[in-house]
Amino acid sequence: EVDKTFIFYNEMASKIKEIKKLPEFAWVKAFDSGASQQVARDLDTALKKGTSKTSHQHFPKFKISYRVKKQHNDSYRSVNNNNCIRIEKGAITLPKVGAVPIVLHRCLVSKIKTATVQLRHGKWEVSLTQEVACDEAKKVLKSITGYDINSNQTVVGSNGLIVDNPKYLKAEKQKLTRLQRQLSRKKKGSVRWKKAKSRLNNLHGSIARKRMDFAHKTAHRIANESDIVVFEDLNVAGMQKFNGKMVADNIMGLISDLTKYKVELRGGIHHEIGRFERTTGVCSVCGQHHKLTLKERHFTCVSCGTFSDRDYSSAIAVQKIGESDLMANGTVVRVTKTPNTQQKSGVKTKVFALAKLSLGSEEIEKVAT
Ligand SMILES: [Zn+2]
Incomplete structure (x- = not known):
């Protein structure tokens, strides 16, 4: 000042x-x-970021509306110095707070680095960060899979994986509007208003937790199934496809983010294709583009006559673009397999190797077979 x-x-x-x-x-x-x-x-x-010219973050304009009274989110972060944050006998010890009984969701694998305490949906949560070593980068990547979401937000993989969107929000929408209506009828700040508010808060919390659980489970499955995982740029694709209303429940961006770290932990590769790539209505055989309306779930290629499923063919298109991206930027190289092994298995599998590693061709063949 x-x-x-x-x-x-x-x-x-x-x-x-x-x-x-x-x-x-x-x-x-x-x-x-x-x-x-x-x-x-x-x-x-x-x-530093707000004043730097190279950063895309700008200095805030401090235009907070007076309706937003709660400007903080009831949270703080602590650093573990000299083992001041520790878990003993079902309780977490935090500096100045002391021992607090907790429900531990998973076992610790290494020393706690930081602890973030926050109030979410009426419950106190603490998230702990730890250092976890990734698996060594896989030298030979045996499979590549592209993933697409359709307007029903069903996940379709080019390897045939289909995961239905459970649509928690839609199912609980009625309950949600009922609680919101109840809340609006109560006098603000009264005891009944507070009770209604906490009921609404609990429902929001339960939806959020179900959503997260589903996202983690799906991401786990995707990460387990292939070594290279390719997604669309979901921030943009999501908005174009769902026009506002369903973006709020857009779980796919979350799944893509979670898959990223899960794949990297396993030593695989996660890739997002550019936002202007066309993937809908591309023939999986010859690459002919077709204009499809939202209702058309199948199409017949005008060039080669292949009949294909809309979602599956766009998953294939995502995979193909991802494959050429990764080879163009030099992350992976294609390794051709010996023809007799391909005939034996009857399944056409693609094998890639990390480009940085100069593996001998014999060595790759050994791992590939
Ligand atoms: Zn075609």
Whole structure:
């Protein structure tokens, strides 16, 4: 305010230490000092990104409407210094908070790095970060699969995988509107209003958890089935396909994100094709483009006469574009298999190798067969 300059992390950190001594800032001592340092660090990165010309992030304009009274999301982040965050006997110990009983969703594999505590849908959650080593990058990648979503948000893979969208939101929509109507009839701030609000909050929470569970399970299946996974650019594709209404429940972007890390943990490759690639109505045999209306689920190719399923053929198109992308940018190279093994199995399998590795051709053949 005074000299129109910003201060950065080091200065902020020392200022935090200074103000703690002042009586009017005694409350700063009441919480974990690591958490305030984290906030200072976040502000530091935000300032640096907001003022830098190379970053695409801009300085905020501070146009927060007065209707948004809650500007924080009831959360904070702590760093594990000297084992101050630990799990013992079904309880998590946090600095200044002490031991809190928890429901542990999975076993820890390594030391806890940070803990983020937040209030979500009326329940306190803590997410812990740990360091997990990825599997070594696979030298030989045996399969490539493209995935497409149709307007019903069913996942269709070029390997024949079909996962139906469970549409939790649609099923619970009635319940949701009923609760919202009940809430609107209550006097704001009253006891009954609070009760109705928490019921609504619980329903939102249950939908969110079901959605996440479904996304994780589907992503797990996809990651297990192939070594190279190709998706559309779902942010754009989703919007073009579903025109607003269903984007809110667009679970595919989530599945693609989750698949990315699951595939990388297994040493595979995740790829998203460019946003302007055409995948709908492309013949899987000759590549002829067709204009299809939303209702047409099947089409017959005008060039070669192949009858194909709309979703399956676009999954194939996604796979083909992904394949040529990855070969063009030099991530993988095609390895031709010896013809007799192909005839034996009767299934046409593609085998790729990481381009960076100069494997001898014999070695690739050995792993490929
Ligand atoms: Zn064709």
